[in-house]
Amino acid sequence: MKNKLVELLKQSIDNCLKNGDLKGTEIPLIEVELPREGAHGDYASNIAMVLASSQRNAPRKIAERIVGNISDNEKLLEKIEIAGPGFINFFIKNNAWSTLLKEVDRLGDRYGESKIGNGLKVQVEFVSANPTGPLHIGHARGAVIGDVIANILSASGFLVSREYYINDAGNQMNMLGESVYYRYLELMGENISFPDNCYQGDYIKDLAFEVRENHGDRFRSDKDGAIPVMTEYAAGSILEGIKEDLETLGVVFNRYFSEKELYKNNSVEDILNKLQEEGFIYKEGATRWFKTTAFGDEKDRVVVRENGAPTYFAADIAYHLNKYERGFDKVINVWGADHHGYIPRMQACIQAMGRKKEDLAVVLVQLVNLLRGGLPVPMSTRAGEFVTIREVTEEVGKDAARYNFLMRRSNSHLDFDLELAKAQSNENPVYYVQYAHARICSIMRNALEQGYQIPEYKDISSELLTADEERDLIKIINSFPEIVEGSAHALEPHRIPYYINDLASVFHGFYNKNKVVSDNAELTKARLFLIKSAATVIRNALKLLGVSAPERM
């Protein structure tokens, strides 16, 4: 509906320009929005005010001319009013609303999809945690947000690939191997003090136990031989665990990309040399610096240390080059907010490679405060005590976990309360929307028992749907595609849960005031179709979130 009105305005302004009612030639971006106040119509546009300064004329006069040139061929409009400082308020005819439901019927489970992505290839990289320990609650939020951004983009016509970058090179990997080695020695009965800077968690002991099962005591006095074997075994095993945990959360990647590979095939060295030839990298003794200040970073960054070892940043440069070489038009990185200082140098890096700044988008995910009944759950990574993704998923369930992670703007801190998330009560928003869906399914079962068929659009008299609650429900159903588009554009998944919540609320309100299955067979059919449409939208929206839409609860 909104798009139709934008079209009407565009044509009208075009006419105005031709017949001299407006000066100039350019049509500005036309915005149509939903007014808060019912008295301000169903939709409103501020276009006359936007044009006022360039037209050097009063907004209300401009509005009059625009309104005068609107030709409502589809007969959508009850009336148009010019109000306030120059708003154009549109009042839609009652019978124009229900025709909108035809789209839901036609598209079914594809309702809400769009083509705004235009086939652009996008990579969403997320989680990317070191394989040095199990994923904890903080990773879970990033995992779900990345996954849903991918879903939303995919539904919006982008070609999306989900990728996990494995930091399986560098110092922390040696640390992992050593940690296992010391636990291994402990199992052998050696009296050693486990170093503070090693990984403390109990999972290291399990890994050491497995190593002993497979290799016996042959590494007991062969530390140099042990470390590579133990590192590889531990990293592989931990990564497998990570994959399993992610799967319980419903997160599956198209590709796991190994940092180690970038070194094996010389990608890191090659790109560093190339950038050096191009003057973006300079040497200072043995140290190599990337001139990120040339692109607005606050200081240059080391890519190769004095001792010859490349930094993490060096591998990241090679990795991002690799992404674009694989043909991704746009790259989206979902990072923990503690990495925000890293953004300028990555943007410098891709610009040095000849890409535009916008080809890399970074979505920052703020930390999660884990609570239980309002009290903080103590966590210390250092002591290896953290609540893992698996524990959370097993305790509260996949649906509640995902929904709770998605409810807040990713850029703000999130309180995740285990008790609330698993409570099957009105305090838990996920049940509110699932209940709406289950309730609709229940009504339809009931209708079937009474001999009704579940109607399609062609079977109903849509003009019967004129009650306020019916119109509100149709309106909100109709806005779903715009919500998805906006969410894709802004990379803001939280808009979807807010939307479903509103939709569920309007539905529940409708339900409590109007009986769907009644003596009036025609009205019953029309309303069955209406709630069926609502259920379709709830299902489609929940699917974007990776949350189930149960038929009974």
Place this chain on the structure above:
RNA sequence: GCGCCCAUGGCUCAGCUGGAUAGAGCGUCGGACUACGAAUCCGAAGGUCCUAGGUUCGAAUCCUAGUGGGCGUACCA
């Protein structure tokens, strides 16, 4: 010190990229089940949108300076 993020009813948060009288949920108070699921609905109370300036027809939203909180400022990842 410098940089980034955040600040909206008692609590947790939205606010569609500058629009008209700032909205939800929880909590509080008061109502609605012998009609399709009460995990629901209806109503009420509750706000200097952190502060002070500025930009303009118009600011919670943009700019500047403060205040308070989080994070980052490594040849760690």
